[in-house]
Amino acid sequence: MRILLLTISFNLLCLLCSAQKNVDSLKHFYTSKIEMLLDKEKALQPYYTINDSGIFINAKTKENTFYREFGVEWSELDTVKKILNHFSDDSLISFINSREPLSTLAYSETNRKQNFENKKQLSGIKIAIDPGHIAGDMKTAMLEKKYIQFNYNNQPIAITEGVLTLQTALILKHLLEEQGAEVMLTREKSNQTAFGITFKEWLEKHFKNAVDSSYKLNEITEQEKTFLLTKATQREIFRSYFNNLDMRQRAKKINEFSPDLSVIIHYNVDEKNTGWKKPSDKNYNMIFVAGSFLKNELEKPIDRLSFFRLLLTDDTEQSTKLAENLMKCFTAKLNVPTADSTTADYLTKYCITKSKGVYARNLTLTRLIKGVVVYGETLYQDNASECIELSRMNTEVFGIKTSARIKQVAEAFYEGIISYLKE
Ligand SMILES: [Zn+2]
Structure with missing residues (x-):
């Protein structure tokens, strides 16, 4: 006993x-x-x-x-x-x-229907693409301050980042759809915002109501509300207010689509070449994933919830794997070096290095988009040879008139996504 x-x-x-x-x-x-x-x-x-x-x-x-x-x-x-x-x-x-x-929240797991008859390699895979910025012309690009414009070797250079990202996204969409993927773009046309209309149309139709509801939700103070409605210029409205709403709308669209992975497409510039009035001799690739909160970035409930979600899920670990696959393809295909922490001040100030060229950074979109998400910043638009290459509309693909360099970037994204999914 x-x-x-x-x-x-x-x-x-x-x-x-x-x-x-x-x-x-x-x-x-x-x-x-x-x-x-x-x-x-x-x-x-x-x-x-x-x-x-x-x-x-x-x-x-x-x-x-x-x-x-x-x-x-x-x-x-x-x-x-x-x-x-x-x-x-x-x-x-x-x-x-x-x-x-x-833990008492009830949910029912929805099983996604796989189409087994379709033999294409991406059949049943959902991919969201966010083409960074909005501008399709220089006037709008100046409003959002995302352009470069200068003379180089007697050649006028004028590049709007919103055009580069949209063309890249459209080509990438076609490449992925050819393999059977279901693809969603957060904006599909030049000058289109994530709300499906232009900024000017949004100003006319939705601006006043948006400001009222932001005020009711305590997102802006009474002073800010009065300033926006009475004094602010279009540029001030865009940069200090609309831009954030547009970001949140992009994240909302993507989360509702519930993709297997999301890619955000941007083209970078040399941060030290301020004003961007001359070409730079620098050129790098970098990719951001979620993480790296700063000391004042957990003040709002929604931010604490994001922090908790990123801590518990393996979203960032998976995103880093996708980013590493993409970075290999960027470096090999574009022949552009990978950024390191000495490349730009923001990499040491705001980021945590995950692996070569891959950084955790608490950006609105890396934080708000759920699941696997990467924020790609390929090559420098203001680099001496890139600005010439990007300006040449010398090829056509899927009916899109574009630069051979942009086509290469889209292919690098495509190859990176395929190699991640094969893993
Ligand atoms: Zn950008």
């Missing part, structure tokens, strides 16, 4: 021991993930608690004290991990406000 009791208590002890070991390894895993990926300045400690019970997010009061806002017990970790990408941020935040534990 005594031996039996001893055996039972010994087994119980072993069980407790291994449970504690499991909790310790979870604590270690999530604490180091925050240090390695999410907390750029090692200043976010008050906003989270990782202990023997679980992971908890804390909010700040007006008196600068912190209180527990929401979180997950270790026993419910797997359930909550699955929930996070199935609900919109708004519905999660109102659920959090109701003080119910996240």
Whole structure:
């Protein structure tokens, strides 16, 4: 009898021991993930608690004290991990406000129909593409300040980034669709915003209502509201207000589409060539993924929710894998070197290096788009040879008149996506 009791208590002890070991390894895993990926300045400690019970997010009061806002017990970790990408941020935040534990949120898993009769390699895969910026002409490009314009060797150079990104996105869309993928673009035409209309049309139809609703939601102060409605120029409205709404609309569209992966397409410039009135001899590729929050970037509930989601899911790990595949193709196909931390000041100020040329950076879109998402910044538009190549409309592909260099960039994105999906 005594031996039996001893055996039972010994087994119980072993069980407790291994449970504690499991909790310790979870604590270690999530604490180091925050240090390695999410907390750029090692200043976010008050906003989270990782202990023997679980992971908890804390909010700040007006008196600068912190209180527990929401979180997950270790026993419910797997359930909550699955929930996070199935609900919109708004519905999660109102659920959090109701003080119910996240694990009680019910959802039904939707199985995506795979078309097995279709033998194309991307059949059943959904891909979202966001062509950066809006401008399709120099006037709009000046409004959003995304252009370069100068004379080089007696040749006038005028490049709007919104044109480069849209042409790249359209070619990439065709390449992916040829292989059976379902592709969604956040904007499909020149000068079109994520709302499906031009900025001018948005100003006429939606500006006043948008400002009113932003004010009601406490997103802008009364002073800002008055300034926007009475004094602000179109340029000021665009840069200080509309741009952020457009970003959020892009993220919303993509999240509603629920893709297997998302790519955001941009072309870079040399940050030290300010004014962009002359060509630069520099040229680099870089890619951003989510992470690297700065010390004042967890003040809003939606940001704390994003932080929690990125901590619990493996979205950033998968995004880094996609980014690494893309970077290999960018370097090989475009013959442009990979950025390192000395390439630009923003890489050391705001980013955490994940791997060669791949950086975690807390951009609106890397933060708001759920799932696998990369933000590609290929080559420098103001580079001496690139600005000439990008200006030459010397080829036509899928009915799109474009530069052979843009076609190459689209192909590099395509090859990177294929090699990631094959992994
Ligand atoms: Zn850009």
